[in-house]
Amino acid sequence: MVVNCLRGFEFLGDWALYYFNLTGRMGLFMLRAVIATIVPPYKWEPLVNQIHFIGAKSLFVIIFTGAFTGMVLGLQGYYSLSQFGSESALGSAIGLSLVRELGPVLTALMVTGRAGSAICAEIGIMRNTEQIDALECMAIDPFKFLIAPKLVAAIISLPILAAFFNVVGILGGYLIAVPVLGVNEGAYFQGMYQSVIWDDLYMGLVKSLAFAIIIIGICASKGFYVHLDRAGGFGAEGVSRVTTSAVVFSSVAILVGDYLITAILL
Amino acid sequence: MTEQRDPIIRLVEIEKSFGTQKVLRKASLDIRTGKATVIVGGSGQGKSVLLKHMLGLLKPDNGQVLIHGKDISRMKKNELMEVRRDIGVLFQSSALFDSITVYENVALPLRERTKLKEAEIGRIVKEKLALMDLHGVEEKYPAQLSGGMRKRVGLARALVLDPKIVFLDEPTTGLDVKRSEEIYKLFHHTQRKLGYTSVIVSHDAPKIFKLADYVALVADGKIQECLPPEDFQTSENPYVKAFIQATMGEIYRGEGESL
Incomplete structure (x- = not known):
């Protein structure tokens, strides 16, 4: 009995140590990535490639999800608002929920799934096949060479992708609200115009920037430290396992971060 | 020693x-x-x-x-x-960067660590690849090469900065x-x-x-x-003796079989 109790403590301690360690490692990883980003020389070609990969190639999926999110908001918003006879507020409701919340969050989740997983797997494979050791031995800083372009590209891409998401979402909502449900066109845009102010855009922008750092920090560091993974980060299976956990961890962190930023900025 | x-x-x-x-x-x-x-x-x-x-x-x-x-x-x-x-290193697995071509692999240390012009980089890369007896593989990816060729590319990359x-x-x-x-x-x-x-x-x-x-x-x-x-082969150290016996023994047996 006593032994079992002790084992419980042992398990708890082991778990806590592991996760403290992991969080610390990610923090230091981000710090080194930021330093590597700031210190010259700067190279443009890798940055452009990464913006293409993280940003441009995510555009289709963002437009697609943005359109459907806007359309669903149109339907659901109309249903809720019509119970109070305030269908004319539909434009404001859609605009505010997209700009402040759904735009940045859903964009970040989609980018995690598309680019975050790929980044984690790519860096994890490089680690497992000694390519990162090779970089270090060639006196090439892996943070500067691998991580910095991805970090800057994500910071540039995410706000732009979120902006696309918002615009397409607003148009999707319009498509449902005006032609299908018969909301007045003027009321849809006028309401939105009046209620969405600079502070709302600011909140959306802060979220996008924070999510960019979360995605790269978690996905890249998980891959970079695949060999330190507790479940054994060796071979293809090790990479697949850390990629899964990076996507889950990053998605959860985005939602928690979303709550914290909202609570602080409101 | x-x-x-x-x-x-x-x-x-x-x-x-x-x-x-x-x-x-x-x-x-x-x-x-x-x-x-x-x-x-x-x-x-x-x-x-x-x-x-x-x-x-x-x-x-x-x-x-x-x-x-x-x-x-x-x-x-x-x-x-x-x-x-x-320092130049050839890793056991060659550790070539698998998402870039052979040329870019060998050019990478020059691009990242020197301020040489692209023409000069091209000249050095070609020279090192030729030294390794590698011709016409510049545009191939590491996965398209045989193990021996990959080792030679790895060696070219290790030697590229002299x-x-x-x-x-x-x-x-x-x-x-x-x-x-x-x-x-x-x-x-x-x-x-x-x-x-x-x-x-x-x-x-x-x-x-x-x-x-x-x-x-x-x-x-x-x-x-x-x-x-x-001197190593005639060393009296028991570990060395055991090692020599094990490895040389195998070689002699191997040759005997092939005769």
Whole structure:
């Protein structure tokens, strides 16, 4: 009995140590990535490639999800608002929920799934096949060479992708609200115009920037430290396992971060 | 270890454990300037661990790793970077960057570490690839090459900045006899031509002895002997005797069968 109790403590301690360690490692990883980003020389070609990969190639999926999110908001918003006879507020409701919340969050989740997983797997494979050791031995800083372009590209891409998401979402909502449900066109845009102010855009922008750092920090560091993974980060299976956990961890962190930023900025 | 003159690398009483497993117990070794030192030993005896200490990829629990007289295990990151500028490495797995072409792989150290113009980079890359007897592979990706070719590209990349020290981790593992011979010849040829110091980890004894100025045996967590090949083969050290018997014995049997 006593032994079992002790084992419980042992398990708890082991778990806590592991996760403290992991969080610390990610923090230091981000710090080194930021330093590597700031210190010259700067190279443009890798940055452009990464913006293409993280940003441009995510555009289709963002437009697609943005359109459907806007359309669903149109339907659901109309249903809720019509119970109070305030269908004319539909434009404001859609605009505010997209700009402040759904735009940045859903964009970040989609980018995690598309680019975050790929980044984690790519860096994890490089680690497992000694390519990162090779970089270090060639006196090439892996943070500067691998991580910095991805970090800057994500910071540039995410706000732009979120902006696309918002615009397409607003148009999707319009498509449902005006032609299908018969909301007045003027009321849809006028309401939105009046209620969405600079502070709302600011909140959306802060979220996008924070999510960019979360995605790269978690996905890249998980891959970079695949060999330190507790479940054994060796071979293809090790990479697949850390990629899964990076996507889950990053998605959860985005939602928690979303709550914290909202609570602080409101 | 008879002569102590001018070692470019000195390992001083290195101790290293992984968890409860003690891999190195006070291992000491001197690598002499301009010579080829081959590190041999059974699997799991710590050959690669020893090599990773010399590259600064692992830090010893105790002891010193001196390169040009400076302890790299206690260096700051940028000092270590400075030391690594003189070093070229061929990894066991070749460790080529698999998402870029052969040309870009060999050009990478030049692009990242020098301010050379693209035309000059192209000239050096072509020259190194030609030195390795590689023609028309510039635009291929590493995955499209055979194992032997990948090793040669790895060697070209390791030599591209004309390093003073070259490390080779199992340069012939996974290659057939003919390809191994090719790598040995190439290596012998380039070392004579470029005059670098080399450290080779291999279990391809005794063939690798042909390349060696010195042979060092790792066993029981220590360097048992580090001697020129002829002296090594007649050493009275029990570990060395056992090693020679095991490896040479196999070779003689192998030849007997083929007759």
